[in-house]
Amino acid sequence: MAALQNSPSSSLLGTLAAGCLLLLALWMPWGASAPITSNCRLDKSEFQRPYFINLTFSLAEEASFADNNTDVRLIGDKLLRGVHAKHHCYLMKQVLNFTLEEVLIPYYDKFQPYMKEVVPFLEDFSHKLDQCHIGNDDQQVQKRIQNLKDTVKMLGESGEIKVIGELYPLFIHLRKACI
Numbered sequence: 761m762a763a764l765q766n767s768p769s770s771s772l773l774g775t776l777a778a779g780c781l782l783l784l785a786l787w788m789p790w791g792a793s794a795p796i797t798s799n800c801r802l803d804k805s806e807f808q809r810p811y812f813i814n815l816t817f818s819l820a821e822e823a824s825f826a827d828n829n830t831d832v833r834l835i836g837d838k839l840l841r842g843v844h845a846k847h848h849c850y851l852m853k854q855v856l857n858f859t860l861e862e863v864l865i866p867y868y869d870k871f872q873p874y875m876k877e878v879v880p881f882l883e884d885f886s887h888k889l890d891q892c893h894i895g896n897d898d899q900q901v902q903k904r905i906q907n908l909k910d911t912v913k914m915l916g917e918s919g920e921i922k923v924i925g926e927l928y929p930l931f932i933h934l935r936k937a938c939i
């Protein structure tokens with residue numbers, strides 16, 4: 761019922777919104793459509809490094825053997841759901857930053873020999889995204905990141921192991937979001 765009653769006004773809103781978008785599109789000069797997110801890109805070739813991908817996979821696999829909490833998944837479509845697609849790369853950049861700074865680097869001495877190869881490999885992506893910002897539009901992304909941090913903190917050491925165990929999906933989502 762409520763949905764039926766709402767539909768005329770929501771379709772009017774939809775028409776208005778479409779009109780605004782059209783005006784915006786007409787008003788924006790060509791080639792200037794995404795100035796803020798234009799640095800949130802990685803080249804496909806950067807991901808075509810089978811040796812490092814293999815090591816990342818092996819590291820994640822080893823950590824996931826030690827992860828006995830299978831109810832919680834940190835990295836997946838749910839993390840990105842509701843976040844505008846043009847902000848996905850920025851979100852994954854922040855996930856990567858958290859993963860490096862708060863998990864991989866503190867755990868550097870564990871999971872050798874993989875860690876010493878995988879950390880620089882992932883740091884390289886992080887450096888290439890140094891200039892990726894989305895300005896003041898980032899509350900939603902910050903909320904997701906905070907949520908991720910809180911979950912990991914709540915799980916304690918097993919949360920950190922889980923982050924390492926999910927490096928491969930992290931890599932896949934970074935690729936999907938940024939190329």
Ligand SMILES: *[C@@H]1O[C@H](CO)[C@@H](O)[C@H](O)[C@H]1NC(C)=O
Nearest residue numbers: 810811812813814815817818
């Ligand atoms: C990954 O490396 C392991 C060990 O070096 C090797 O056995 C395996 O075939 C490699 N896998 C791929 C997909 O390259």
Ligand SMILES: *[C@@H]1O[C@H](CO)[C@@H](O)[C@H](O)[C@H]1NC(C)=O
Nearest residue numbers: 856857858860861883886887
């Ligand atoms: C993580 O982000 C902070 C703040 O932007 C930056 O100073 C730091 O270098 C980043 N760390 C990595 C490993 O990229």
Ligand SMILES: *[C@@H]1O[C@H](CO)[C@@H](O)[C@H](O)[C@H]1NC(C)=O
Nearest residue numbers: 826827828829917918919921
């Ligand atoms: C796995 O579960 C056991 C028993 O519940 C626990 O003592 C151990 O710390 C867990 N391992 C990790 C890596 O969380």
